[in-house]
Amino acid sequence: MTFLKPGxxxxxxxxxxxxxxxxxRPVNLxxxxxxxxxxTAWISITHRITGVILFAxxxxxxxxxxxxxxxxxxxxxxxxxxxxxxxxxxxWAVLAVLIYHGIAGVKHLIMxxxxxxxxEGGVLGxxxxxxxxxxxxxxxxxxxx
Amino acid sequence: MVTAITSMGRSGLHxxxxxxxxxxxxxxxVLYVGGVVASGVDYASWKALYSQTWxxxxxxxxxxxxxxxxxxGLWSVFTDYLTxxxxxxxxxxxxxxxxxxxxxxxxxxxxxxxxxxxxx
Ligand code: HEM
Ligand code: HEM
Numbered sequence: 001m002t003f004l005k006p007g008x009x010x011x012x013x014x015x016x017x018x019x020x021x022x023x024x025r026p027v028n029l030x031x032x033x034x035x036x037x038x039x040t041a042w043i044s045i046t047h048r049i050t051g052v053i054l055f056a057x058x059x060x061x062x063x064x065x066x067x068x069x070x071x072x073x074x075x076x077x078x079x080x081x082x083x084x085x086x087x088x089x090x091x092w093a094v095l096a097v098l099i100y101h102g103i104a105g106v107k108h109l110i111m112x113x114x115x116x117x118x119x120e121g122g123v124l125g126x127x128x129x130x131x132x133x134x135x136x137x138x139x140x141x142x143x144x145x
Numbered sequence: 146m147v148t149a150i151t152s153m154g155r156s157g158l159h160x161x162x163x164x165x166x167x168x169x170x171x172x173x174x175v176l177y178v179g180g181v182v183a184s185g186v187d188y189a190s191w192k193a194l195y196s197q198t199w200x201x202x203x204x205x206x207x208x209x210x211x212x213x214x215x216x217x218g219l220w221s222v223f224t225d226y227l228t229x230x231x232x233x234x235x236x237x238x239x240x241x242x243x244x245x246x247x248x249x250x251x252x253x254x255x256x257x258x259x260x261x262x263x264x265x
Contacts, residue, residue: 055215066261075188
């Protein structure tokens, strides 16, 4: 990516890419530097990020299922493994990501039905998602430890 | 322009519905299994649960739903960021690579899951 300095005129590749015709046209592409997103946007992007993480996390879940069903000794070994602080932390992280993605997903589905689509509704929904995710994650953590 | 040949059902509406139906199935499965685990299991009861045909079907359904859900989801992500517009000429190649890789991983997950469920 090429970024323009303030006041610099676009030229070359950038002109082509954005079809900029006037040489002296003021351009400010410094979006990243001054980024302030509303809470609804944060909910959306974290839903996306947790979705991608979950795709990898399914490996952990399948491994746990595999180990738990392989036999009584294997089941007990899994219990012990999940008892160690590191694995507990991994499991809790997976759970928290799943909880967040799930609750934000439910909010998404509710909004698909046309409920809470106003800006105030969106902000309220986003706050509920954060509160419920924290609650469920904490309860899951307490249960794990 | 990003073409739709690597999407799930080759139509946006089809994909949209697919992602929502699969989301509900995965959620039902997660909540059910989560409830079972939270209420306490030993090996015998856990094994007995997964020996039942309906549980295997439910699990396979959840697994296939996960496959469809994640395929549509990752497609949205890849076609948003790994594009010519964002990254220049290399974008299209990266996107193809990412989709090929996720397809292989997804296929592995599903075969692995079937093996676990039916203990081949
Ligand atoms: C959408 C509405 C939801 C509400 C109102 C809600 C509410 C609650 C409450 C009140 C608890 C505490 C229960 C207790 O103290 O025993 C809890 C725990 C929990 N929730 Fe949620 N929840 C919601 C959605 C979800 C979703 C979508 C998931 C997962 C994808 C989830 C996963 C969990 C987990 C794992 C726990 C901990 C249970 C345990 O380990 O004992 N929740 N939730
Ligand atoms: C292990 C399971 C899951 C994986 C790997 C996964 C992955 C993903 C991914 C990668 C996306 C795309 C994100 C985006 O386009 O911004 C997505 C979207 C979505 N997920 Fe999941 N997800 C899982 C479980 C769930 C669950 C349990 C729900 C519960 C309702 C859910 C609801 C949704 C919804 C509604 C969308 C659509 C969001 C949109 O259109 O922007 N997902 N998921």
